[in-house]
Amino acid sequence: MKEEFLLKFRGVRGSIPVPGKTTLRYGGNTTCIELRINGNIIIVDAGTGIINLGNELMTEFLKNFKPIKATMLFTHVHLDHVMGLPFFTPIYIGTTELNMFGPRYYNQDFKKSISMCMQSPLFPVEFDDVQSNCIVNNIKEGELIIINGNNNPEIDNVFRPTKKTDENSIKIFAYQSYAHPNDGVLAYRIEYKGKKVVIATDIEGYKTPDVRLSKFSKDVDLLIADAQYTEQEYQNAQGFGHSTINMAIDLAKNANAKNLVLFHHDPRHTDEKLDEIHKYAKTLMPNCKMAIEEEVIDILKLSVVSNP
Numbered sequence: 001m002k003e004e005f006l007l008k009f010r011g012v013r014g015s016i017p018v019p020g021k022t023t024l025r026y027g028g029n030t031t032c033i034e035l036r037i038n039g040n041i042i043i044v045d046a047g048t049g050i051i052n053l054g055n056e057l058m059t060e061f062l063k064n065f066k067p068i069k070a071t072m073l074f075t076h077v078h079l080d081h082v083m084g085l086p087f088f089t090p091i092y093i094g095t096t097e098l099n100m101f102g103p104r105y106y107n108q109d110f111k112k113s114i115s116m117c118m119q120s121p122l123f124p125v126e127f128d129d130v131q132s133n134c135i136v137n138n139i140k141e142g143e144l145i146i147i148n149g150n151n152n153p154e155i156d157n158v159f160r161p162t163k164k165t166d167e168n169s170i171k172i173f174a175y176q177s178y179a180h181p182n183d184g185v186l187a188y189r190i191e192y193k194g195k196k197v198v199i200a201t202d203i204e205g206y207k208t209p210d211v212r213l214s215k216f217s218k219d220v221d222l223l224i225a226d227a228q229y230t231e232q233e234y235q236n237a238q239g240f241g242h243s244t245i246n247m248a249i250d251l252a253k254n255a256n257a258k259n260l261v262l263f264h265h266d267p268r269h270t271d272e273k274l275d276e277i278h279k280y281a282k283t284l285m286p287n288c289k290m291a292i293e294e295e296v297i298d299i300l301k302l303s304v305v306s307n308p
């Protein structure tokens, strides 16, 4: 197995995809993050960014015929986080195995929620009819996912662990926030070889900092946080379930995060506007960068990130 911990932004946009010449540099796809850890593929959310990832996985598959196996973590099932799933080509390949994890909504299993993005008359193929082996699991705060180097994730209990782990194990912890419309959202903390990454999107800061989320993100190497709005925009968007740039920075500082990435960009923000936001954010936190589609971060080598 390759000792690696790479994170690639596949989609960095909130709400809707925004292709076009004003979003070329930061990207227009909705949220999807790909991680390659110790030979395992982990995908967080299935916004439109997952479509290109699927095409690349298919190219690899057609070259070597090694079945595609991936662990998929869902923060929630709002459209911008799942709209790419029906167009993720590996899901239609019989040898593909996808271990999916997501929260229960309104006391319904995650499988029921995720199935809703592939059902008639909205889409011609039902989720239950895809050829691949999709194993759908509920995950909640207090549980963790352990991957022991063989692409076979297992759920354990944080307080009463029963599964064996070693220095090569990947550990994924879940955090439940209710600061997002409908039944809330999950944040994930992914740990490997002593490095920690937190992905906390679609969480509104309200009165910052979020004390519980700060604890969950304590001393992380990389915090990827929702920063959809400027302070001015937030005046008309309170309660929508998203944070401001200042809220993300407050969270990062309170958690003592080593690096911060501002994520879930507002679809109205052009490349120029995002440059402006980045300039402002760096005055408050120098180790702060913007999420950029297609950019890769090597977490094992990470000390302080900076924009190219």
Ligand SMILES: [Zn+2]
Residues within 6 Å of the ligand: 014, 015, 078, 080, 081, 202, 264
């Ligand atoms: Zn979103």
Ligand SMILES: [Zn+2]
Residues within 6 Å of the ligand: 076, 078, 180, 202, 241
């Ligand atoms: Zn959402």
